[in-house]
Amino acid sequence: MSKNWRNTTAIFLTVLLGCVLFYAGTDGFRAFTAESARTYKLLKDKPKFPDVTLEDSKGRVYSFSEFEGKYIMLTFIYTSCSDVCPKLEMNLAEVYSKVPKAWIGEDILFLSISFDPARDDVDTLEKYRKAFESDGETWRMARIADQAELDHLLEEFGVIVIPDGEGGFTHNSAFYLVDRKGYLAEVMDFTKIDEAANTVVTTLKNDTGE
Amino acid sequence: MVTTINKGEFKSRNNLIATYLIIGGLVIAAMMVFGILMLLAQGGVLDLPPAAFYQFLTIHGTGMIGGAALAASAVMWYFLSNYVELSKKVFKLNLILSLIGVVMVIIGVFSFKYASAWTFLYPLPALSGGAWGVTGALLYLVGMLILGVGFLLLYIDTGRAIIKKHGSLGKGLGWDVISGKRAEKDAPSPTVVASTMVTIVNVSALTTGATVLIMNIINVVNPAFTFDPLLAKNLTYAFGHIFANSIIYMGVIAVYEILPRYTNRPWKSNRPFLIAWTMSTAFTLVIYTHHMLMDSVMPKWMLIMGQVLSYANGLPVLVITAYGALMIVYKSGVKWDMASGLIFLSMFGWVVGVVPAIVDATIVVNHVMHNTKWVPGHFHMYMGLGAVVMIFGFIYYLSKVDSSLQTNGLDKVGFISYTLGIISVSVGFLISGALSTPRRWATHFPEWMAPAVFGAIGGVLAVVGLTIFIIHFIRYVKVRGTAGSDLNEQKLA
């Protein structure tokens, strides 16, 4: 052993170093993909929703700050998307149906934001709204016409959108819950409907004090 | 062949072998107790909460396979080291890693309520319905991985040693003799052939197992990563089937080595023998699909191959090994004692266990017997009456050649008690299977209870027998080396 103490020490050190590398590289074994790292970081930072101008399916134009005082359940979509978005919206509809009616419109609004303003004009959004049977009031579909504002929002909320060159986009998806003051409160896995609905209901329950 | 091994080295080798066997034997005995408790619960005699039952189920399967594999690898190592140069360091390392793995598995199961059965079918480890958490699953899966690493190192070493001595694994299986390039008299010994087979199948199994274990670990840590469940099932059964099967292929080395010494008739590798072992190698690798006969989404040809090759896999043992053992014993004037008796019994156990296995591998039968207790019926027969008996036969052999310890009437009682016990357990299972009793159920409907109780009583008999065997072995360990010469084994015949 004494003859080879350096080698033994080196083994010990390299194992330690390896573990440190993995610990640091995965936020303490929590995040193995950039997506989970993003969620983790978002929840730590809790960014404020920038004051963007929305144009919804009814052609109304207003700024995000109008929603102040209500929780907002958010998704990011584009209507010509054929894979993730329909699923995302279908799941959102299910969450919507699981939230008690009394809160809807009063304490919480649902909002699907399109990041493809060029194609998703008012008419297209209206069609999309009908497809998912949203009422256009308590669950709105809207676009952000100003590209700079849109980019800023996507950046703040860590949404990465890559055009695939054939008119589609690849993007990461999740449910976002923004609190009454406009700060991000939760990021939820959109495939786990029950879990997401639970989180929303619990948050509201704690907040409204019921 | 043993001339180069000096006395001291011989002794320390036997020390290690004895440690392996004691741990293996005790684990097997402890697992039998869990087995009895489960049968009692199913028989309605014992009020066991389902959570405890499924934890017992998990530990019983894992422990039996682990303990028996450990002990059987000691049998293989003991005899193989007479032919090729094995690394004792690796052998020791395997023991240490196995113990670490076992401890993790035990903590995972009993402290963290992990109960996925030893098959840990994806995605069950991650989706327990709230029964266990990430910690338990990780302890179990990582424990299994560490166990696997130990065994993998052991088989890499046997493979290395065989290649060094014989040139290649193909030559270890005697392919050059089969093709006629080498004379039959220069063929590798049965021990080397069997060890080569085990090396090939287990390195494949353990590599596959590592893949599927890590896959499960990833899924447990981050459920967003999902995998194809059918592929996962294929890999899991490929690993489980091969590894469990390899136990008997390691154990049979004891038969090849011990029977000839008792009967004074040589057991040499000839061409049919070598062909049979090459067949076993190939079939063992591919017939796991008979575990998936009830997955009709599998390609149909794979399922049909599952039946056909499972039938064919019976041939090597039925035509070569068992037949050879019978020929060697027939009119040989063999002196029956515990060792030779157990070895002969083990061949019987293996062959008799093959019958219900082949029956169940028939697709139309499997359609109404898959996952009934028929399945444990067949493998309790050939593991309990075959593989485990080979191990204990070896234990009695070792204590005979390495000490002056005598067997007595009690050992005979043990022999009879164990044999009757395991037969009762297996027959109990088979009858349950014929009655459509599902396997792995914490409770039974009243009409299914009687055979379970019968099996439990058989289990008690078997544990009594096994305890007698273990006591004998522990007595041997205490007086080891008293036969005067450690090299006694060469003179036995």
Add this chain to the structure above:
Amino acid sequence: MKQTGLGIILYGILVIPPVKAYIESIMLLHMLVQLPLLILAGWFIGDMLIKKFHPFFTAWNTDGVPGMILVVFITMYWMLPRALDEAVSIYYIELFKFISLPFVGLFLRDSWKKMQTLGKSFIFLNYLSMFALMAWLYIDSPIQICNNYLETQQKVLGWGFLVITIWMILYLLQAVFTDHSEKAE
């Protein structure tokens, strides 16, 4: 010494911005060409370094195990989907990539010849199952694992891993089934 020069040239080519940008734009090239080439560059450069610092390597990496542990950890890190993503979007991770991987090559070169057959076979089988798992993960995953790459690229990478795995299996088969008796004598 010639090898060292080759290694430096290779490294130099890999860090040229357009080359780098092009390779990193395609997931398959990024993971299965750039990363291995960086390791290869380190291996070549190691030619001189190992000789020059011979006493250091002998003392601290006597049996090759410490070096191999580093190699395993660093390569495993670079197999994390996240690492690949962040190498594109975060500059210091990118920097870490260009530093750590040549070191992998360097240590691999020093350790491989020192290790025994047992260790080497074990490492080989480890990578075999790891690559198989990667193939499975990338081909099968219904979700997009990396944010910077499209799902189709992910699949292509998976197939790339599968090809490597199959190639490793074939190599292993020929290694154990061809005759080694001459060598042994």
Add this chain to the structure above:
Amino acid sequence: MVQTVAWIVSLIFMLLITAVFGFVAFKSKEKRDYEPIKKKWYKARTFYGATLVVVMLIITIYTLRELPYNQPVYGAGNDPTIVDVEAIQFGWKMSETEFKVGEPIEFHVTSTDVTHGFGIYDSELNLIAQTQAMPDYTNKVYITFDKPGTYDVLCLEYCGLAHHLMIGKIVITE
């Protein structure tokens, strides 16, 4: 019934093997030269091996004629009832549970979480058909009930702590 046949066949072969081993053990006391025994029994082995292969082949061909995987040929106007079965921890969701005697039925079985086993038991608790219930895959069971009564669906693949409570019901009427 298949189970009875399987049990009896197994029993016969197992007893046969026991007899052979018993006979050899009984004869082991005698001591004869090995060479003549070898010669004689090697020859017998060739015959025995060949017989075994032939028997296995016949059984294989016989038992592979009709596989449960094959969709039966339905007569005109006799379309099968398709039943969607979804296994969840710990219960069965079936789109229909009441059928008629003689009605051809296809169970399309899948799972939403882990692997389960879909086993149909008749009123005497005999297993009459099964398949695996896998997430992401749909396995099919083709069956036509010929006796009225209440049938049970039991889970046949270990799926968690309430595995043994996962019991569904099917009612067959005349």
